[in-house]
Amino acid sequence: MGMDTKALRTFQYGLYLLSAVDEGGREVGCVVNTGMQLTSRPYRVMVAVNHDNVTYAAIKRTRRFALTTLSREADMGLIGGFGFRHSDAADKFAGLDVDHTAAGLPYVRTAAAAVVECAVVTALDAGSHEVFVGEVTDARVIDPKAEPLTYAYYHDVLRGTTPPAASAFIADEPAPAAGPAPAVPEAVAEPAPAPAAPAESGAKHHFKCNLCGYVYETADDELPDDFRCPMCGAAKSMFSKLD
Ligand SMILES: Cc1cc2nc3c(=O)[nH]c(=O)nc-3n(C[C@H](O)[C@H](O)[C@H](O)COP(=O)(O)O)c2cc1C
Structure with a gap:
């Protein structure tokens, strides 16, 4: 049987900020690409969270999370700040335009399309990550004109990378090459110039x-x-x- 991991790269994802409040009241969060609506009756959403993430421990104990859909306006400072550092090393929300869901979970309003707040109804240990299934308890559109950021856009246009803690990390994947970003249609490239240029x-x-x-x-x-x-x-x- 073949094991060409490029097959896994054909999956499509969005990019989200997953946030929670830990038992001590500290606001934590991280970037996830593994978030999706799972059912419509009732409205349920799933996320897959690495066991080593600070955000994982907060969701595991408090059984609540908020999932914010990032827009294409998101810059690498925002994604890097939430996706490559642990919440115990920094207050990731400091200095950002932050609001709170009905249950008091933080979400950023900058470069965000929408947010859903969920109460965990079940969890599945899937290996490196745990899948949390949450029932939607609050849902808000933040910017109706925002275009949601996709995982493909993050890689191909913003030239982002995926750390090992991400569920979609592929160990043998080459790092992005130096030099200008690949050509993209002007309408796509315009809002977020490639940082590596x-x-x-x-x-x-x-x-x-x-x-x-x-x-x-x-x-x-x-x-x-x-x-x-x-x-x-x-x-x-x-x-x-x-x-
Ligand atoms: C593009 C991208 C996608 C990611 N996807 C996930 C994911 O789906 N699940 C996850 O647990 N971590 C994912 N991560 C990694 C976490 O964001 C990262 O480990 C973060 O530092 C954890 O922060 P925390 O310890 O404060 O929770 C992703 C990171 C990036 C940059």
């Missing part, structure tokens, strides 16, 4: 973030001391010079 012509040095795999291209042969990874926020010391 060279800052100026003649750029020739590449630095790779060891945390999230982002490749930064610049004409300078050193990164400034206060440089931060535009995708995951890692400091300059996390970068390796490729050439």
Whole structure:
């Protein structure tokens, strides 16, 4: 039997912020691509959450979560902040436009299309991740004009990567190559320019973030001391010079 993991890459997903409040009242959250409506009678939604995520522990204990659909306006700072750091290392909601669902779960209003709040009705341990099925207890459209961000757009246009904690992580997948983003139709490319595009012509040095795999291209042969990874926020010391 063949095992071509490229087959798994044909699945389509959106990109969401999953949030919860832990038992101590701390607001936590992470990026997930594994979120979907599961049933219509009653309205139930599922998410798959890695056992090592801080957000997992909060949902497991409090049995509530909110799932915010990101829009194409989402930048790599937002996705990197929620998708590559743990909530015990930072208040991920600090400085963002945050509101709360009926049960008091936080959600961001910036670059967000909608949010649903759920009460967990059942959970399934699926291996690296646990599947939580939640009944929808509150649902709000945040921006009716927002175009939901897809996992494909995140990879192909924003040049994002997927960390091992994601359920759709594929171990043998190559990191995104340096250089300009692939050509995309203008209407698609316009709202979110690719972050990996060279800052100026003649750029020739590449630095790779060891945390999230982002490749930064610049004409300078050193990164400034206060440089931060535009995708995951890692400091300059996390970068390796490729050439
Ligand atoms: C594109 C992308 C997709 C992700 N998908 C998932 C997912 O479906 N499930 C999951 O548990 N983690 C996923 N992650 C990883 C979590 O967002 C990441 O482990 C985060 O740092 C966990 O934060 P926390 O410990 O504060 O909960 C994804 C990350 C990215 C960037």
